[in-house]
Amino acid sequence: MDEKYFPEQIESKWQQHWNEAGTFEAKSDDAREKFYCLEMLPYPSGFLHMGHVRNYSIGDALSWFKRLQGFNVLHPIGWDSFGQPAEQAAIKRGVNPRDWTEDNIEHMRGQLKRLGISYDWSREIAAHRPDYYKWDQWFFLKMLEKGLAYKKNSQVNWCPKEETVLSNEQSSGGICWRCGTPVEKRDLEQWFLRITNYAEQLVDDIKQIEAGWPDKVLKRQSDWVGRSEGAYIDFAVKDSDKKIRVFTTRIDTIYGATAVVLSAEHPLLAQLLEGSALKQDIDAFAQKLRTQRAAGREVGEEEKEGLNTGVLAINPFSGESVPVWVANYVLMEYGTGAVMSVPAHDERDFEFAQKYSLPIRQVIAPIDHQHTDAEPSPTTGGDASAEIKHSFIDYGVLVNSGERGGKLSPVAIAEMSAYAKEHGFGEAAVTYRIRDWGVSRQRFWGAPVPVVYCDKDGMVPVPYDQLPVMLPQTADFTGTGESPLAGVPEFVNTSCPECRGPARRDTDTMDTFVDSSWYFFRYCDPRNEGMPFDSSIASKWTPVDQYIGGDSHAVMHLIYTRFWTKFMRDIGLVNFDEPVKRLLTQGMVTNRVEGTDEWKAMSKSLGNGVDPDEMIAAFGADATRLFVLFAAPAENELRWSESGIEGAVRFLRRVYTMVWKWQERLSNPTQTSAMEFSPEARTLRRKTHQTIAKVTSDFAGLHLNTSVAALMELFNQIVDFNADPAKASEEDVFAMREALESLVIMLAPFAPHVAEELWENLGHAGGLVSASPRWPVADPELARREELEIPIQVNGKLRSRVIVAPDVSEEDLRAAALADERVKAQIDGHEVMKVIVVPRRLVNIVIR
């Protein structure tokens, strides 16, 4: 090859080699230990962006590392190819979503290959192809069979821009996850999956993965599930046989309840108001609240508003009658849609009570009296309420609570829940914030819901042997809220599997997050025609050892796939609870927005995007990847820098030239029996082994940036070695070969093409990937053996240094320090109080 580093030549040569040799194809019958490295599969938008490059570079580095260590690595890729952008393209530009998607995949596959990511392309999958979505439908039917899929009419999140329903996860924060449009509420009949059945496991099993997942993701998962312990309590409606069930976590405050408050959507409301003079007012009020919510008004920012219904409810503990109100701050979706209002001990109730002059009665006293002074707490009785500024929400001692006075909150909670159960007006209960997953989408580009509706037999699941329910070639892409499939008569009109009579298909498609909930199991057995995957094959690869992707999916995809895995476990497809052992959430790639000092995520609209193809053309795939991995820790934001990438090329070029200079001498090794290394050669060998140790351990925590820094340090040492290949001794050649070969192997995860080339230049045929381990192993003796320069401090101030052997004992080190002339001068005339010896670190002498 060339004396100079020409990335494009080297890269195309090795990409072709890998392709032809099938270097990265994984075999499941391999006896070696497996390693499943997975990156979140891309949506085929048409173009790779730097976020993809970063994601795949991280995964590829780890895959190479494991491969070179002798693992049987599965590193697959596929396409999350159902979803909105394809349909938007169809609406706006009249292209067929299928053609658009296939073209994009074609182009992006080329980009990924030019990046040289070591994928097993033989396992490539795409969600929009019938051989894949057939299994989405299969899973749907399984869920239907197990009672986990159901249809109901409810208020759902609606994205007015994309004209479709969104799940709660996809509309977190009140905006559409894809386009950022504020969501509205709509009443629709929808398919739901009972993720709530798994709520408890989704929280409990966090302990199985907490060692391998970032804390912030686990926290968000746990917050999203929102487990909360409390009790249901029934308040009987006065002069009626009706009961209002409330949920509370603070049953110990129930003697302070001064109202019961219902959500505007509460089903009991209409019945309670039957014949009431206030019915019209209340109806209008409830209607107003519903309208506000439908408009996507931010809950929580509004002032509390309510109306007294005139109905009274009876506190089952105190027997007291309290008014029933309707208010905007009570959510139908959580708990029972009704609360007991305890203004003295709940901030929201307090705010509400102040506005409507409801009595505020203290029933919990702080235990700590100093705390009482610092924080004004509610005083007893209604008359003092004007002075109360805050509710007291902590646990404390019960007061004004009948015979329960004097008990501590936690004790009272347990006793009172038991009491309620005993007397049949309540029980301890756990509620969850998470809602069932709405999966119907009023869109074309997704997997059709495999059910039909027959006038005679009602809703009938499509039999398994009739799957897949094929998506038609095309439809009328109007972009309105109507499902496009409804306008395709050949699709809609079918026959009932039960009675053969005429029937209509469900015209909604499934959420694309269904596709991505189980895709990495399909990679294990991607061409299976009888099952989503063969359990015995999948069990050889799964669970995923390392998953890498953005934290934008911390709630959505990651909670769905955990749910899906638990379901697959329950139907016997997998035999574990958690699909992913370790998760890395990479940071964003940002660039300066032109004309400002702001660094923002690269985007077309801001004009600060960087095209990976241009970078590859200008600097090579290796340098692009090396820079991306070196510039910042993987979890951090990565600020794009063109001069940074130039630095990466510079480094690769220097390594390339160095190998070129030495390759002739190094590729013809001669053996010498007894080596006598020069001090310079010893220094180089020490650095080589220290670097091996450092890089190997850095990989365990995916500290790729410091690995690269270590490789640069090793290279700098090689430069400092400054030997002439023509005149070098056998020892020097040995040290140099050891250093350069180690460097080249360790460079492979970061810059695989040039590493392969240099490995070849060093006289090795057949490429770096082999069935046996190739990653260098550090000699612990060599990595450690060095003379140590130990600082000597007197009273914490650096006074001298002493050079000692690496295995010097603590006593000898102490003696050497005290014998040092400059130290002697310092301690002369003072009493030595203490000598602190930190082996291999320092000596500190404390004098008076």
Add this chain to the structure above:
RNA sequence: GCCGGAGUGGCGAAAUUGGUAUACGCACCAGACUCAAAAUCUGGCGUCCGUCAAGGACAUGUCGGUUCGAGUCCGACCUCCGGCACCA
């Protein structure tokens, strides 16, 4: 508002987990090569005092504490960034 995370050179960042703070890279400065520039190579690069030097003082958001010793541990505060946001 609540819950997390983070503050280290001009910049991205290191620091073996309490032991020589600023590794590695970028930018910058100087020198070599060149008619010149680029590229490349060599050296320098926290701040201040010191003629170069030797050396010294101060530096990890602020203020205190523990310790022979603190970027790291503890307390209070400030700032920034994320997440959730009436969840009863």
